[in-house]
Amino acid sequence: MIRFFILLGFSFLFLHLHATGSISKYINMKYSYISFITIFVLFFLTIVQLYFYIKGDKETEDGCDCGCDHHHHHKKTWKDYVMLPVLIFPIFSVLCLPVATLDSNIVKAKGFNFNVYNDKDTSAIHEFLQPDSSVYYGTDGYDELMGKSKKKFSKLGNNVALSDENWLQGMETIYRFPGDFMGKTVSFRGFAYNEKNLAANQLFIFRFGIIHCVADSGVFGMLIEFPKGVHYHNDDWLQVTGTLTSEYYQPFKKTIPVLKVEKVKQIPVPKDQYVYRNY
Numbered sequence: 001m002i003r004f005f006i007l008l009g010f011s012f013l014f015l016h017l018h019a020t021g022s023i024s025k026y027i028n029m030k031y032s033y034i035s036f037i038t039i040f041v042l043f044f045l046t047i048v049q050l051y052f053y054i055k056g057d058k059e060t061e062d063g064c065d066c067g068c069d070h071h072h073h074h075k076k077t078w079k080d081y082v083m084l085p086v087l088i089f090p091i092f093s094v095l096c097l098p099v100a101t102l103d104s105n106i107v108k109a110k111g112f113n114f115n116v117y118n119d120k121d122t123s124a125i126h127e128f129l130q131p132d133s134s135v136y137y138g139t140d141g142y143d144e145l146m147g148k149s150k151k152k153f154s155k156l157g158n159n160v161a162l163s164d165e166n167w168l169q170g171m172e173t174i175y176r177f178p179g180d181f182m183g184k185t186v187s188f189r190g191f192a193y194n195e196k197n198l199a200a201n202q203l204f205i206f207r208f209g210i211i212h213c214v215a216d217s218g219v220f221g222m223l224i225e226f227p228k229g230v231h232y233h234n235d236d237w238l239q240v241t242g243t244l245t246s247e248y249y250q251p252f253k254k255t256i257p258v259l260k261v262e263k264v265k266q267i268p269v270p271k272d273q274y275v276y277r278n279y
Contacts, residue, residue, distance in 0.1 A: 002084065004049045009091040011042035016095060027213045028276045107193055107206065107219050129204075129256070131172035131220045133211055133277060149173040150180065162188035167275040168209045171220055178246060178257050186259055187241035189267060190221050192232040197251055200229035205240060205259075211277045220275075223249065224259045232266070239265045 014035055017023040023032055134142045153160055153173050160181065162170040167188060174181050190205040198204075206221035224240055232238065242261040249256045 001053055004046060004053055006087050006091075007042055007046040007049055009088070009095075011039060011046055013091050013094050014039045014042065022094075024272055024274065025214070028210050030276065030278065031212065128218050129221060129252075130175045131168050131209060131218070131277070132175075133172065136211070146173065146176050150177050154180065158184050160184055160186045162186070164270070164272070164275055165278060167207060168211075168220065168277045171222070174222075174244070174257055178244075181244050181257075182246065184244055185241065185262075186244050187239070187263075188222075189237065189239040189270075191234075191273075192236045192238055193221075193234055194232075198223075199225075201226040203232060205238060207275045208273065209275045209277065217274075222257055222259055223247075224261050226261050226264070230264075237267045237269050239267050 014023075017026070018032070018036060018039070023029075023035060027035065133145075137145060149169055150173055153170055160170065160174075170188075174186070188205070190207045193204040193206050195204060202223060202225050204221055205224050206219045208217055209220045210217045224242065240259060240261050241263040242259045245258050245260055246255050247258050248254070
Protein backbone atom coordinates (compact mmCIF):
# COMPACT_ATOMS: atom_id res chain seq x y z
CA MET A 1 0.00 0.00 0.00
CA ILE A 2 2.96 2.29 0.65
CA ARG A 3 4.00 2.00 -3.01
CA PHE A 4 0.51 3.07 -4.04
CA PHE A 5 0.66 6.23 -1.92
CA ILE A 6 4.18 7.08 -3.14
CA LEU A 7 3.12 6.76 -6.79
CA LEU A 8 -0.02 8.77 -6.07
CA GLY A 9 2.15 11.43 -4.40
CA PHE A 10 4.47 11.73 -7.41
CA SER A 11 1.47 11.86 -9.76
CA PHE A 12 -0.03 14.72 -7.78
CA LEU A 13 3.40 16.40 -7.54
CA PHE A 14 3.73 16.73 -11.33
CA LEU A 15 0.08 17.72 -11.64
CA HIS A 16 0.60 20.42 -9.00
CA LEU A 17 3.70 21.80 -10.76
CA HIS A 18 1.84 22.16 -14.06
CA ALA A 19 -1.35 23.52 -12.51
CA THR A 20 0.51 26.24 -10.59
CA GLY A 21 3.05 27.00 -13.34
CA SER A 22 5.92 26.20 -10.98
CA ILE A 23 7.28 23.68 -13.47
CA SER A 24 8.99 26.62 -15.21
CA LYS A 25 11.27 26.97 -12.17
CA TYR A 26 12.72 23.53 -12.81
CA ILE A 27 12.92 22.88 -16.55
CA ASN A 28 13.09 24.59 -19.91
CA MET A 29 9.44 24.87 -20.94
CA LYS A 30 10.38 23.48 -24.34
CA TYR A 31 10.45 20.09 -22.60
CA SER A 32 7.33 20.59 -20.48
CA TYR A 33 5.40 18.08 -22.61
CA ILE A 34 7.62 15.31 -21.20
CA SER A 35 6.69 16.05 -17.60
CA PHE A 36 3.05 16.48 -18.67
CA ILE A 37 3.05 12.96 -20.17
CA THR A 38 4.67 11.74 -16.95
CA ILE A 39 1.48 12.71 -15.06
CA PHE A 40 -0.56 10.15 -17.03
CA VAL A 41 2.15 7.49 -16.85
CA LEU A 42 2.36 7.84 -13.07
CA PHE A 43 -1.43 7.76 -12.66
CA PHE A 44 -1.51 4.57 -14.74
CA LEU A 45 1.20 2.97 -12.60
CA THR A 46 -0.69 4.08 -9.48
CA ILE A 47 -3.82 2.26 -10.65
CA VAL A 48 -1.78 -0.82 -11.54
CA GLN A 49 -0.19 -0.82 -8.09
CA LEU A 50 -3.63 -0.51 -6.47
CA TYR A 51 -4.83 -3.46 -8.53
CA PHE A 52 -1.91 -5.64 -7.40
CA TYR A 53 -2.47 -4.60 -3.79
CA ILE A 54 -6.17 -5.53 -3.88
CA LYS A 55 -5.37 -8.77 -5.72
CA GLY A 56 -2.72 -9.62 -3.14
CA ASP A 57 -5.16 -9.06 -0.26
CA LYS A 58 -7.69 -11.34 -1.93
CA GLU A 59 -5.14 -14.09 -2.40
CA THR A 60 -4.12 -13.73 1.24
CA GLU A 61 -7.73 -14.18 2.35
CA ASP A 62 -8.23 -17.23 0.09
CA GLY A 63 -4.85 -18.76 0.96
CA CYS A 64 -2.02 -19.54 -1.43
CA ASP A 65 -2.03 -22.41 -3.93
CA CYS A 66 1.41 -23.75 -3.10
CA GLY A 67 -0.03 -26.78 -1.31
CA CYS A 68 0.65 -25.47 2.20
CA ASP A 69 -1.47 -23.74 4.80
CA HIS A 70 0.73 -20.68 5.46
CA HIS A 71 0.84 -17.18 3.97
CA HIS A 72 3.76 -15.61 2.11
CA HIS A 73 4.92 -12.17 3.29
CA HIS A 74 7.80 -10.02 2.08
CA LYS A 75 10.23 -9.52 4.93
CA LYS A 76 11.28 -5.87 5.13
CA THR A 77 14.99 -5.08 5.28
CA TRP A 78 16.86 -1.95 6.34
CA LYS A 79 16.96 -0.87 2.67
CA ASP A 80 13.16 -0.63 2.61
CA TYR A 81 13.18 1.69 5.61
CA VAL A 82 15.99 3.83 4.15
CA MET A 83 14.38 4.20 0.72
CA LEU A 84 11.01 5.24 2.12
CA PRO A 85 12.08 8.73 3.36
CA VAL A 86 14.23 9.19 0.24
CA LEU A 87 11.16 8.74 -1.95
CA ILE A 88 8.85 10.78 0.27
CA PHE A 89 11.18 13.79 0.66
CA PRO A 90 10.80 15.15 -2.94
CA ILE A 91 7.01 14.97 -2.61
CA PHE A 92 7.07 16.75 0.73
CA SER A 93 9.56 19.43 -0.36
CA VAL A 94 7.66 20.41 -3.52
CA LEU A 95 4.15 20.32 -2.05
CA CYS A 96 4.91 21.79 1.39
CA LEU A 97 7.84 24.18 0.87
CA PRO A 98 7.66 27.40 -1.19
CA VAL A 99 9.40 27.46 -4.57
CA ALA A 100 12.40 29.80 -4.28
CA THR A 101 13.21 32.14 -7.16
CA LEU A 102 16.91 32.62 -7.86
CA ASP A 103 18.04 36.20 -7.31
CA SER A 104 21.12 38.33 -6.60
CA ASN A 105 21.75 36.54 -3.30
CA ILE A 106 22.68 33.43 -5.29
CA VAL A 107 25.02 35.49 -7.48
CA LYS A 108 26.66 37.01 -4.42
CA ALA A 109 27.06 33.64 -2.74
CA LYS A 110 28.47 31.77 -5.74
CA GLY A 111 29.91 34.53 -7.88
CA PHE A 112 30.00 34.37 -11.65
CA ASN A 113 32.66 33.86 -14.28
CA PHE A 114 33.18 32.79 -17.85
CA ASN A 115 32.52 29.23 -18.87
CA VAL A 116 36.11 28.91 -20.07
CA TYR A 117 37.16 28.81 -16.42
CA ASN A 118 34.65 26.06 -15.58
CA ASP A 119 34.99 22.35 -16.17
CA LYS A 120 32.92 20.74 -18.89
CA ASP A 121 30.72 18.69 -16.58
CA THR A 122 27.24 19.29 -18.01
CA SER A 123 25.60 17.88 -14.88
CA ALA A 124 27.17 20.52 -12.62
CA ILE A 125 25.55 23.81 -11.67
CA HIS A 126 27.44 26.72 -13.24
CA GLU A 127 27.09 30.42 -12.69
CA PHE A 128 28.56 32.44 -15.52
CA LEU A 129 28.18 35.74 -17.31
CA GLN A 130 28.42 34.48 -20.87
CA PRO A 131 25.84 31.96 -22.17
CA ASP A 132 27.64 29.03 -23.73
CA SER A 133 25.81 25.95 -24.98
CA SER A 134 28.85 24.54 -26.83
CA VAL A 135 29.21 21.71 -24.28
CA TYR A 136 26.05 20.14 -25.72
CA TYR A 137 27.35 20.05 -29.31
CA GLY A 138 30.31 18.97 -31.32
CA THR A 139 32.52 21.73 -32.72
CA ASP A 140 30.97 21.65 -36.19
CA GLY A 141 27.42 21.43 -34.86
CA TYR A 142 27.92 24.38 -32.54
CA ASP A 143 29.55 26.52 -35.24
CA GLU A 144 26.60 25.80 -37.54
CA LEU A 145 24.10 26.67 -34.80
CA MET A 146 25.79 29.95 -33.96
CA GLY A 147 26.15 30.81 -37.65
CA LYS A 148 22.35 30.61 -37.99
CA SER A 149 21.91 32.73 -34.86
CA LYS A 150 24.29 35.34 -36.22
CA LYS A 151 22.26 35.63 -39.44
CA LYS A 152 19.03 35.85 -37.45
CA PHE A 153 20.16 38.76 -35.29
CA SER A 154 22.04 40.50 -38.09
CA LYS A 155 18.70 40.86 -39.88
CA LEU A 156 17.54 43.13 -37.04
CA GLY A 157 19.84 45.84 -38.37
CA ASN A 158 21.21 48.47 -36.00
CA ASN A 159 18.50 47.94 -33.35
CA VAL A 160 18.84 44.60 -31.58
CA ALA A 161 15.99 44.16 -29.10
CA LEU A 162 16.22 41.06 -26.90
CA SER A 163 12.86 39.75 -25.72
CA ASP A 164 12.30 37.07 -23.09
CA GLU A 165 11.94 34.50 -25.89
CA ASN A 166 15.28 35.21 -27.61
CA TRP A 167 17.19 36.62 -24.61
CA LEU A 168 19.62 33.75 -24.08
CA GLN A 169 20.13 33.08 -27.77
CA GLY A 170 20.76 36.76 -28.47
CA MET A 171 23.13 37.20 -25.54
CA GLU A 172 25.13 34.13 -26.56
CA THR A 173 25.34 35.40 -30.14
CA ILE A 174 26.61 38.81 -29.01
CA TYR A 175 29.31 37.24 -26.86
CA ARG A 176 30.23 34.84 -29.65
CA PHE A 177 30.48 37.55 -32.35
CA PRO A 178 31.02 40.82 -30.45
CA GLY A 179 32.63 42.58 -33.41
CA ASP A 180 29.48 42.21 -35.49
CA PHE A 181 27.41 44.10 -32.91
CA MET A 182 29.77 46.87 -31.84
CA GLY A 183 28.17 50.29 -32.28
CA LYS A 184 24.66 48.85 -32.61
CA THR A 185 21.76 49.77 -30.34
CA VAL A 186 20.90 46.89 -28.00
CA SER A 187 18.02 46.71 -25.55
CA PHE A 188 17.05 44.11 -22.94
CA ARG A 189 15.74 43.82 -19.40
CA GLY A 190 16.97 42.12 -16.25
CA PHE A 191 17.77 42.62 -12.59
CA ALA A 192 20.55 44.88 -11.31
CA TYR A 193 23.60 43.52 -9.55
CA ASN A 194 26.26 45.74 -7.99
CA GLU A 195 29.72 44.23 -8.06
CA LYS A 196 32.26 45.79 -5.68
CA ASN A 197 34.96 46.11 -8.37
CA LEU A 198 32.84 48.29 -10.66
CA ALA A 199 32.93 52.05 -11.17
CA ALA A 200 30.17 54.21 -9.66
CA ASN A 201 28.36 54.44 -13.01
CA GLN A 202 28.51 50.70 -13.77
CA LEU A 203 26.55 47.61 -12.78
CA PHE A 204 25.56 44.28 -14.25
CA ILE A 205 22.16 43.40 -15.65
CA PHE A 206 21.44 39.70 -15.19
CA ARG A 207 18.82 37.06 -15.92
CA PHE A 208 18.80 33.52 -14.62
CA GLY A 209 18.68 31.24 -17.64
CA ILE A 210 17.86 27.57 -18.04
CA ILE A 211 19.38 25.60 -20.92
CA HIS A 212 17.57 22.29 -20.27
CA CYS A 213 16.75 22.14 -16.56
CA VAL A 214 17.68 23.88 -13.31
CA ALA A 215 20.79 21.68 -13.02
CA ASP A 216 22.43 23.60 -15.89
CA SER A 217 21.02 27.01 -14.96
CA GLY A 218 23.29 30.03 -14.74
CA VAL A 219 23.23 33.77 -14.30
CA PHE A 220 23.80 35.55 -17.61
CA GLY A 221 23.96 39.16 -18.65
CA MET A 222 26.11 42.13 -19.45
CA LEU A 223 28.03 44.97 -17.88
CA ILE A 224 26.25 48.29 -18.43
CA GLU A 225 27.58 51.83 -18.04
CA PHE A 226 25.59 54.98 -17.36
CA PRO A 227 26.61 58.51 -18.45
CA LYS A 228 26.98 59.41 -14.78
CA GLY A 229 26.88 57.76 -11.39
CA VAL A 230 23.52 56.19 -10.54
CA HIS A 231 22.35 53.94 -7.79
CA TYR A 232 20.07 50.97 -8.20
CA HIS A 233 19.66 48.27 -5.60
CA ASN A 234 20.33 44.61 -6.24
CA ASP A 235 17.26 42.92 -7.75
CA ASP A 236 15.84 46.20 -9.13
CA TRP A 237 14.46 45.31 -12.55
CA LEU A 238 15.53 47.60 -15.38
CA GLN A 239 14.82 47.98 -19.07
CA VAL A 240 17.97 49.37 -20.71
CA THR A 241 18.80 50.61 -24.19
CA GLY A 242 22.20 51.75 -25.33
CA THR A 243 25.16 51.40 -27.68
CA LEU A 244 27.30 48.27 -27.51
CA THR A 245 31.01 48.77 -26.85
CA SER A 246 33.65 46.72 -25.06
CA GLU A 247 36.28 47.08 -22.37
CA TYR A 248 38.92 45.02 -20.62
CA TYR A 249 37.49 43.63 -17.39
CA GLN A 250 40.36 43.00 -14.97
CA PRO A 251 38.72 40.37 -12.70
CA PHE A 252 38.20 38.11 -15.73
CA LYS A 253 41.37 39.28 -17.51
CA LYS A 254 39.26 39.45 -20.64
CA THR A 255 37.64 42.01 -22.92
CA ILE A 256 33.86 41.85 -22.52
CA PRO A 257 30.90 43.61 -24.18
CA VAL A 258 29.65 46.71 -22.38
CA LEU A 259 26.39 48.53 -23.01
CA LYS A 260 26.66 52.31 -22.75
CA VAL A 261 23.14 53.14 -21.61
CA GLU A 262 21.17 55.93 -23.24
CA LYS A 263 17.72 55.01 -21.88
CA VAL A 264 16.87 53.25 -18.64
CA LYS A 265 13.52 52.51 -17.01
CA GLN A 266 12.81 50.72 -13.76
CA ILE A 267 10.13 48.10 -14.35
CA PRO A 268 8.03 45.72 -12.21
CA VAL A 269 9.33 42.23 -11.55
CA PRO A 270 8.11 40.04 -14.46
CA LYS A 271 5.82 37.11 -13.78
CA ASP A 272 8.43 34.70 -15.12
CA GLN A 273 11.86 35.92 -14.11
CA TYR A 274 13.76 33.17 -15.92
CA VAL A 275 14.73 32.93 -19.56
CA TYR A 276 15.16 29.72 -21.56
CA ARG A 277 17.41 28.63 -24.40
CA ASN A 278 15.43 28.33 -27.63
CA TYR A 279 16.80 26.79 -30.82
